[in-house]
Amino acid sequence: MFTGSVAQTWNDLAVYTGEKAIQALVGKERQQVFKVNAAQMRANYDGGVDFQLRDACTLLCAQTADFLYDEFTPRQTRYAAGSRPVLEAVVKEQLNGTTGQRDRMLMLMRFCRDLYQRDPGRNITDADYIFGGREEELIVKGEELCECLGRLFVALCEIAAIPARYVIHIGGGHIVAEVLVDGHWAYVDPRTGVHFERDDGLLASTWDLWSDPGLFRKQPDRIKAEISPRWTWDERVWKCEQIFFQPQEITGFTNYSLMDTPRYRYARVTQKEATRLGLWSHAKEYQKLTARIFGLAADGWRLDWSARKLVPSELIYRNDGFSQFYYHTAPMSAAQMAAEFIDPLAGTNVDILEWGLGPGSVFCYDTQVGQIFGEDLTEDQRAMLREGDINVWCNVMGMVREGIDPLRAAINRGHQQGLKMYTRLEMNHEYGPADDDNWMWIGFVGDFNKQNPQFRIPGSVRLDFKHPEVRTFKLNILREAAERGSDGISMDFAVYPPFFETPDPEILTDFVDEVRAMADQVGAAQERYIELMVRFPAAAADELGLDWKRWMREHLVDAVVPSFHPFKTEFDLDLDEFVSMGHRTGVKVYGCIFQSLGFHDTDATPDDERIGPKYDKAKTVEVFYAQAMLFHRAGVDGIQLAMAEGEWNRRPFFDDLSNPERMLYAPKRYMANQGPDSVRVVMFDPDQSSTQVDLRLADDTAAAQAAGHAPQVRLMLYLDRHLAEREQVIVQINGRSTVVVTRQDLSWDRPMPDRHDYFDPDWWRVGEYTMDIDPLSVNLGVNRLELHHVNSANGEQKTLSVRWIDVGVSY
Template sequence: MPRIWFYHDGRHPHIYRYEPPMSKLQYVACIDELAGTPVEAVSFCLGEGRTMLHDTQVGELLGHNVESWDHAIFRRAHQNAVGLIEAGDDPLRLICERAKLRGMALYPCLLVQNPGVENATVRCSDFRRDNPHLEIRARADLEVDLPWIGGLDFAHEEVREERFALIAETLSEYDVDGFELQLNNHPRYFHPGQIDAGRTLMTDWVGRIHEAVQGSGRGRQLVARVPLDLQAGYDIGLDVAEWLRRGIVDVLIPEPFAGPQRADPNLDFRPLLALTRDTSCRVVPALHSAVGSDRLGDGPIAMTRAQACNYWDQGVDGLYLAQWFHHWPYEADFYERLRELPFPDIMATRDKYYYVPTGSSFGTQPGAEALLPIELTAGTPAQVNVVISDDLPTWHEAGRVHEVLLRIGLAGNTELDRLSFQLNGSELPLASCRRINQMYRMHAPRHRGGPTYWYVFRLGADNWPQKGDNRLTVTLLERDAAVLGSVGFRDVELEIKYLMGRSSPRGFVDPDLGFYEHVVT
């Protein structure tokens, strides 16, 4: 069974990018670009959910109902899809054939839910345009700012049938290894007053799809991307625990509610793993790479390692690389990340960069808010949990640990605020702390937000974090009386750096040896 999965949305680094007419070779490049990597399965998105970009006979092709385009990129997608289809090359069939040629499993993915006509513009289907009464908001008794009420209401049989027809056609007409339901995109499926009844309808619908998948070919699997918080899923009509009891899902891809597409090494998959322990269902969590801080749009390889090792350490069955297509065009650092991912033992003594997600430069959906920042109140400790998979005592004994660096960022504070920092109940000595002033910056790598002050601790072995959970506590002891406003506990970053061996240099020439010329003798 696949351990490393790659999600490709089939649009942004692909059909949107090439001038029409797009050639067959260009179209299958999204598979070829993953050849020779550890990727064993590709989840390939079917159009944009409402409309398709392949030769469907039961769904609708993106742009089939458009005469004048107000969006040149969506027109290009339509032109490229039509060009291939008219040449006798069904785009989805090309992808299926290429994946088989390269030895990868292929799972078409349907964005099960999407907003309404006003969001879709020229991408919208006639089914959505002609049936506003099938939307969740149709009863007009909901607050207009309630998230995702423009989606389809799955209480209606017409909705479930329209979605099912696309799935059934894909299973019967294409050489695939299964099918993925993306159920964490705009995750609302029923009117809030019909959730209980809707939960049964959704379970029966998923069961019907599972039966179709199983009956369409030997070894085919139903994959479902769902909220990691099972209660949050239950509250919108997704009874994942019942699906497991009935055996109607083969692979679960958990990620934070509404998929904020943000790297997070602290996610806890153990409750879900406990539910699947006596079932045949596999758990393959989504692993994102975006950070969105003042310095990092995307996490470096050390951050990918930290996240992957924490997930493997919990006993997951694989990793699902979600939204990694935004790295396109792929270069050497992309392939370096991929190479290590299946091997936590190789990554064990490689540099890692842990962090706690904080308010970032890209928005998050309701229910997917970051843990930080936390507003500090004088005298009241604020605490976050930092999870690591490193066994520092073992690697210290082997002479492999170079440095453990803890960075804590606060916002809105001044040099006169008095603070206390504790890790696992032990006070971190301020005498060994470097304070970095960022109260005002004219320039920054990405944006000028971020902490006012960084507090940087180079931790000695007596203060190292432990494998597993670590409690980091910050207390504002005394506030600068002359300054209004609050102090925010905003950022936590933990870097663990390793040596190749006892007393080995860090790199070609160790940074502690200072400047050197790039001449090899």
């Protein structure tokens, strides 16, 4: 990333210093960043000291590192006592007899870090905001900007006889310092409190961190505790990893001494004047450039899809805690349960087996808090249930009567197979209406709900979490699961909202905090840490009272699973906001892939023997690969496979879903997200003949072609009726190519039924039109499809609905 010979003398260093340094930078965009950063600093400080220090910096690179860490900065300070009495008084007050070079340095760092608290309400966009000034003036105003704090910190260290120097992250737009502590240079950020320790106990230098970026994630709690309350440790580490110490970054050093003040101009510049000088226009250009060179997405806390490296992620396999007992003819032994639903995961990419506690309100383990499924039902009531429901009751109770708790047995077997075992509670899964003729109410709802109608949301059978008794019941179930040995508690708020008559985020946050405290209490007693994961509807969390941002910021949870609700509306769930928050907090973010697409309910009913099985739109391996790759491109920490029971045994490709390399050039099938009514993507009528639909692809067809592959892309439209003779749907793709869909493109030539026949496995293919499109007309990421409906020439105006838009990619 740098060019030039090794610097062995001051003369050699000249080509890496000041304006000449631009020639040492490889890449036109990096050179432009160097220029624009200088122009921005000049405008910001009207050419004053903070610009002068930036303008005089010497690049840190392999060619200059030895010299910069040897002769470049004097190891003895030059400060003359009495020169700056106000600053001396500050140093004396802060050190207050502190001994030890590291402790003295840290006291001065904390002073600078906390200066903003003197006037926390100021805003740099205020017209009368003052940039810059002498060090004494910075203290009086409560300085908060990194460039001024870096200079102030270096000056205070000099008075304390601690050598220090100014460090500029030119691409990252951040200024820190290096301080000579215990004979070794230490990277210190006086604005945020960030510094790092090496394995040998010495503080790490800038070059140490460049050489060993693994140090960022190895810091002890006492180092992390120095972070300013304005940030989290995780967000500052992410900035270091992805920006300040990313290979594209440009870092420079400048020496600064209070004895050299005559060289500098200590201008005080108002925000209004800086704006006139071009500060914000330069800043806008600078932001665009740095986003490109670092591959940053819009909010700056995640990477653009094209910049993110695809790496394997964690894989969670989830069952519902019920279906594994439903499909197994009684009796089932603990050994059979393990052989079918746990042992097949050993040696695979599955890291966590998430074991369901049961269908929400009754349970499939030996609970002392709630009821076991089927317990206490009369023979007449059991006769209302399905054959599989009786299997559940017999299988679970059979083990319990033998003194075996299915949950404890599953956890123990999972541990033997090297799996982490989570236990999942469906937080509000109740089955209305509350009617003794409703077989689901009879079998699937526990006594807590049945005997306490006052705890329900009015007009519903769902429980209202405003009642302490409801929260206590749920907490005790989770405690029971934790005490059985689970490694993690999974609170599934996606099953099913709402949780209040009137949402109250404070109540739910306090409840999550209670669960966190309970897990810590049980974990401490058992000498282990119990993780906490929450799943919730991504789009509706706030209005439901689910304050996930607070849960992440306050580290109440270890992982979040933003999910769909209702799930048939979101084939592609946008997790950008959640991934960004994950980077800022260190809380893991998982994408959820559901077992089906959900366009039709295929759950069995007691009438199935009479009416036959039902079918959903097929969710093929290509569909699973597409959803998994979308999550990998988004940068999730892992994928949760939300299954019913042992589907893993029938779908060996599940093991690929955590490894993007296995799927990169495999066939995939994407879908556009459904419209608000969850029935169609778009509807044309005589008053609306054109529309736009966005569809994201995780395939980079241009890169694939450049790598020697031959991508093929197919567009599939599913219409609610067959096209007439001269009727057309014209699709423009990203403004680059156009396809015209006519009746000749019909690829599933069956009569259009009066209604969808969900008892035919291929019902969803009726009205399928397929055509090839130019593989280079599609983008990695968002694709804009413009659809135009052209009615038949006879003038008859007909409505037309597009039920689905699918895109297939193969190689």
